[in-house]
Amino acid sequence: MADLTSSPAHVLIFPFPVQGHMNSMFKLTELLCLSGIHVTYLVTVQNHTRLLQNTDVVSKYTKYPGFCFQMLPESVSAGNALSIDMILNYYESLKTAKTFLRDLLIREGKTKTVTCLITDGLMKFTLDVGEETGVPVIYFRTASACSFWAYFCADRVIEAGECPFKDDMDLPIRSIPGMEGFLRQRDLPSMFRAHDLNYSAFKMVVTETHQTVRAHALILNTFEDLEGSTLSQIRTQIPTIYTIGPLHAHLRVQAQLETTSSVLASSNSLWKEDRSCIKWLEDQPLKSVVYVSFGSLAIVTKEQLMEFWHGLVNSGYRFLWVIRPDSVTDMEGGREFSVELEEGTKARGYMVKWAPQEEVLAHPAIGGFLTHSGWNSTLESIHEGVPMICWPQSADQQINSRFVEEIWKLGLDIKDTCNRVIIEKAVRDLMEGRKEEFAISAKEMAALARKAVNDGGASRCNLNKLIEDIQLMNV
Ligand code: UDX
Numbered sequence: 001m002a003d004l005t006s007s008p009a010h011v012l013i014f015p016f017p018v019q020g021h022m023n024s025m026f027k028l029t030e031l032l033c034l035s036g037i038h039v040t041y042l043v044t045v046q047n048h049t050r051l052l053q054n055t056d057v058v059s060k061y062t063k064y065p066g067f068c069f070q071m072l073p074e075s076v077s078a079g080n081a082l083s084i085d086m087i088l089n090y091y092e093s094l095k096t097a098k099t100f101l102r103d104l105l106i107r108e109g110k111t112k113t114v115t116c117l118i119t120d121g122l123m124k125f126t127l128d129v130g131e132e133t134g135v136p137v138i139y140f141r142t143a144s145a146c147s148f149w150a151y152f153c154a155d156r157v158i159e160a161g162e163c164p165f166k167d168d169m170d171l172p173i174r175s176i177p178g179m180e181g182f183l184r185q186r187d188l189p190s191m192f193r194a195h196d197l198n199y200s201a202f203k204m205v206v207t208e209t210h211q212t213v214r215a216h217a218l219i220l221n222t223f224e225d226l227e228g229s230t231l232s233q234i235r236t237q238i239p240t241i242y243t244i245g246p247l248h249a250h251l252r253v254q255a256q257l258e259t260t261s262s263v264l265a266s267s268n269s270l271w272k273e274d275r276s277c278i279k280w281l282e283d284q285p286l287k288s289v290v291y292v293s294f295g296s297l298a299i300v301t302k303e304q305l306m307e308f309w310h311g312l313v314n315s316g317y318r319f320l321w322v323i324r325p326d327s328v329t330d331m332e333g334g335r336e337f338s339v340e341l342e343e344g345t346k347a348r349g350y351m352v353k354w355a356p357q358e359e360v361l362a363h364p365a366i367g368g369f370l371t372h373s374g375w376n377s378t379l380e381s382i383h384e385g386v387p388m389i390c391w392p393q394s395a396d397q398q399i400n401s402r403f404v405e406e407i408w409k410l411g412l413d414i415k416d417t418c419n420r421v422i423i424e425k426a427v428r429d430l431m432e433g434r435k436e437e438f439a440i441s442a443k444e445m446a447a448l449a450r451k452a453v454n455d456g457g458a459s460r461c462n463l464n465k466l467i468e469d470i471q472l473m474n475v
Contacts, residue, residue: 147396311423
């Protein structure tokens with residue numbers, strides 16, 4: 001790494017090493033690189049290997065001379081993080097990178113090599129290293145502002161006796177400022193569901209969230225017109241927030257300016273994308289297809305898979321479904337399906353292991369999205385004006401889906417149910433019964449998302465301000 005005796009600024013980006021977090025950090029990386037800032041992106045050994053197998057990633061980043069990957073020590077394990085326990089293991093192993101990080105920032109114990117750190121807002125040890133070395137740390141929390149605020153207010157929720165939950169998860173939550181009146185217990189991020197408040201994942205996220213006040217600033221992948229009222233609550237505690245989302249949309253604007261589709265088509269996937277689904281979409285009528293994907297971490301049981309499958313086939317609508325090979329449990333010996341299911345799928349369905357999701361959601365054949373309400377997926381859907389059926393599984397997804405239905409009116413929240421009749425009805429409601437109503441609000445919100453990232457838009461201005469502030473740190 002170069003000394004900082006001369007410009008340009010040099011940022012070290014340290015994401016939590018799972019796809020959803022890495023994606024938004026990669027988008028920010030590209031935007032910083034486009035502004036001339038040098039970026040080093042920290043990656044685990046396993047994820048580096050997986051990324052390099054994806055030729056798009058290689059060609060994309062080699063075009064930025066100021067970009068490089070830096071591998072973390074092997075002690076930071078990036079197995080397949082498919083459960084909360086495994087994510088906690090990651091979390092623990094990440095801490096072993098503390099000395100390594102300190103040595104990266106300060107050469108021979110004195111010369112700073114980095115202008116600032118942008119680290120995932122779940123890694124307080126990076127704040128310790130920043131304080132020790134005098135390198136400013138900007139936290140980037142990749143989930144929604146509403147989930148961040150809910151975790152921030154966890155102590156109030158506990159003091160008010162609203163957590164741990166009793167039996168009725170429909171009881172209202174009144175102790176989170178700004179969310180009184182529409183939030184139920186079941187809508188809190190999943191970790192609140194633990195009956196034991198010492199549950200390590202809950203403690204981890206709440207503790208980490210409170211540490212945000214120590215960071216130089218906070219970056220959120222959201223936009224003011226979407227989460228303005230929650231953001232004004234967060235600003236009472238954390239004054240410097242850069243709301244710069246939807247991050248992927250800045251790159252769309254950039255691609256249009258360059259009149260090239262290279263940015264749009266490029267991917268940061270840890271899985272190989274199956275582009276045959278785009279070809280299949282080309283043959284489908286306008287807004288006729290339901291896209292189904294549960295992100296990079298969610299796991300479904302065989303029973304749940306069958307409920308979704310029957311619900312989709314019975315709805316009579318076309319569907320494109322991403323089923324990651326590692327995402328279904330108890331599949332052994334159980335691959336015989338009914339004739340109706342086989343025929344309905346052959347006639348109207350298409351399945352892939354991993355899709356180029358941004359491109360899929362932007363395709364004119366897509367009419368709805370059955371999603372797990374991961375934050376990236378939610379923003380990608382909002383930006384394309386695609387209404388959603390939300391089936392949240394974990395983390396921030398429960399609160400995101402409540403906002404989608406109740407506040408933004410962008411779709412239906414079917415959390416805590418998995419039944420073919422409900423799924424069939426939800427698909428029909430989304431694609432026909434309530435189609436017009438959702439189309440209006442989805443179009444309006446998509447316009448606001450686009451406005452945010454275009455010239456003069458709030459997210460664009462905030463991104464420019466972030467870039468300026470980083471450059472000023474370098475002087
Ligand atoms: C997780 C959490 O679920 C999410 O709520 C949190 O905010 C970030 O980390 P994940 O569950 O993977 O991420 O969901 P999501 O945030 O939606 O991210 C998935 C990403 O993978 C999206 O950017 C999506 O475009 C991409 N994807 C998904 C693909 O490119 N292809 C696919 O087939 C499926």
